[in-house]
Amino acid sequence: MTDRPQSAGSASRPVSDFGLDDSVLPFAVEQLDVRGRVVRLGASVDQILGRHAYPAPVARLLGEALALTILLGSSLKIDGRFQLQTRSDGVVDMLVVDFDAPGRLRAFARFDAAGLADEARGQDLRQDLLGRGHLAFTVDQGHEAARYQGIVALTGQGLEEAAHQYFRQSEQIPTYVRLAVAQSVTAQGVSWRAGGLMVQFLPSASERRRPIDLHPGDAPEGTSLEAPAEDDAWTEAKALVATIEDHELVDPTLSSERLLYRLFHEPGVKVFEPQMVRDACRCSDDGVKAMLRGFSAEDRDEMVGDDGLIGVTCEFCSTFRVFDPKDFDA
Template sequence: MNESAARFVSDNGEDDSVLPFAVEPLDVRGRVARLGPSLDHILSQHRYPAPVARLLGEAVVLTVLLGSSLKIEGRFQLQTRSEGAVDMLVVDFDAPDRLRAFARYDAQRLEFAERGTELLGKGHLAFTIDQGNDMSRYQGVVALEGQGLEEAAHQYFRQSEQIPTFVRLAVAENITGGGAVWRAGGIMLQFLPSSPERQRQADLHPGDAPEGHETEPLAEDDAWSEAKILAGTIEDHELVDPTLSSERLLYRLFHERGVKVFAPQTVHDACRCSRDGIARMLRNFTPQERQDMIGDNGKIGVTCEFCSTFREFEPEELETPSPED
């Protein structure tokens, strides 16, 4: 493994980090994400049932893999809306390093949905990039029809980006004396040869071809086939093992071809909610709507969906606009 020159592979694992890498002989670039305390804090704030926590963990690590590629400050969001027991997932990644997430689910339906595909059901998965007021937003949407988040990500890259991409996600729950500790890991590879012709993928089925018509299969580039075969040997435990560094994992996969790693990027959980921000939001409601929000104690209470922070407001303080409104 090398950076500017060959060196020993580091065995020091780094949680809450993303390690970019390149396998130049195969024209492949990618990232490995390893999440520990940040993910555990996000999930423990809500005490999600294990199936929901595992699904949200997959969504978080997928968001980190994609959002950490933003070259400028901006926001990357993953959101699902579906008919499943988990009807909504939202993960925000504020470049370069801030992360927050939440899930909404039906507890009764959850009892009958054991697998991730059943949890999601039919609906859609949306990726949104917001680079600020002066830049237009970009959104890519993928239909959810029973596939998991890994396959939905593959489908997104085939349809929207048209870049050969491999994604693998893993989430694990370690039971300790103090309760559950959640970890997640993921790897993403992309085939980026200098010749665009080598990047071609098989066209999507047109859906209106005559009965009996067979589409000629498109031969996959040998380099990309090799990269996918090597990456496909990854076991879930390797992606979540705190004693296995990302560098050591990449060396296991690509040492025969040579792999170059770049400076790691750290990430951490951080909600952007604030008392002032919520007050501004509440002032956008009509006086009657705010009146209907008043609780038995005579105050308006608001809980942040992301971080579960509860804040209370006196109705009178919301009647006068703040200088920032």
């Protein structure tokens, strides 16, 4: 889930003070051996969250999941597919975000409305609503490539820390992630915005990474492993990224380039061509028909409503489709 930026070329382009919404901007800080991406989401995240009218705590969590999915999935090839999914015992017991390269995005959340209301009444509404379970990242490069899935346990931490834990355990690549979601109030109304930034330490000499050894599992109780000393360049990069405030990641008047310059103007930062993303569900009439044909005639009979038709609503985009049971008789 890493990518080396392509050559920036000799062409230059003006840097706007205003952020380019629904875009991913790759960058490199060569002096610190750091590569990364910045994602800024405007209309796409507002459409996804708005069409389901999620309560604010659920919307913020799904917005974070959208930003994280794009940061990770935007490194895929043109025909790749990346999915983030959680299953847990929390108030939000499922999150699903699909990213179809190069930029198609869809998502939904499943939550317990009564449980959310109980927490709100008890004034104990947690920032993390996931509870305990697991977070899975699935990569499908298509064609003959094998699918890859990485899983990390959810133990009450948020999505940022879960991503850090995943890279420590599975990828062994020093990675730091920042995520932010907020509502923007303008003359045009209230809308959701989301943003994120990911940096990864990718020195040419692999021994400079010095990954933390995983616990062997059969060591005597109480055994602890000493973490190796961090590379100075990575320590500096993390310290700089840690200074980002949430509002900087969602501010429409602050471009990704300006944000990166704020962070890395001393070591110097190089940016590359941005990649656009959009809200786009992959459901279709033919796809839903194929799904219905996979059921037995008895199962389809149970789906027929009082009007004598079968109604199907897409969980992602909320599109409602109606089918005549007679179309499946043959």
